[in-house]
Amino acid sequence: MKNLITIILVAINLVFAHSDGWMNEGMMHGNGYSYLIFIGIIILLIFGIPFIMRNSKYKNSDTPIEILNKRLANGEINIEEFKKLKKNITE
Secondary structure (H helix, E strand, O other): OHHHHHHHHHHHHHHHHOOOOHHHHOOOOOOOHHHHHHHHHHHHHHHHHHHHHHOOOOOOOOOHHHHHHHHHHOOOOOHHHHHHHHHHHHO
């Protein structure tokens, strides 16, 4: 997270520091609201990416023991296999 913020801040600094940068001729030519839009997009990226990563439905936080318990409960493995696998995991 800190690395992402650092990269974004360095990029903003590079864009705004150079007088011949792309921001001075293209998007930023005209009214001052373009700066606000650009900064708004950066803020959305800074806070949006971690939020999406935290709330991802593909996140699997089960421990190996929990997975084994679920497999035993679902009948995928029997008690002997469960004990053998549990012993291998805990060693």
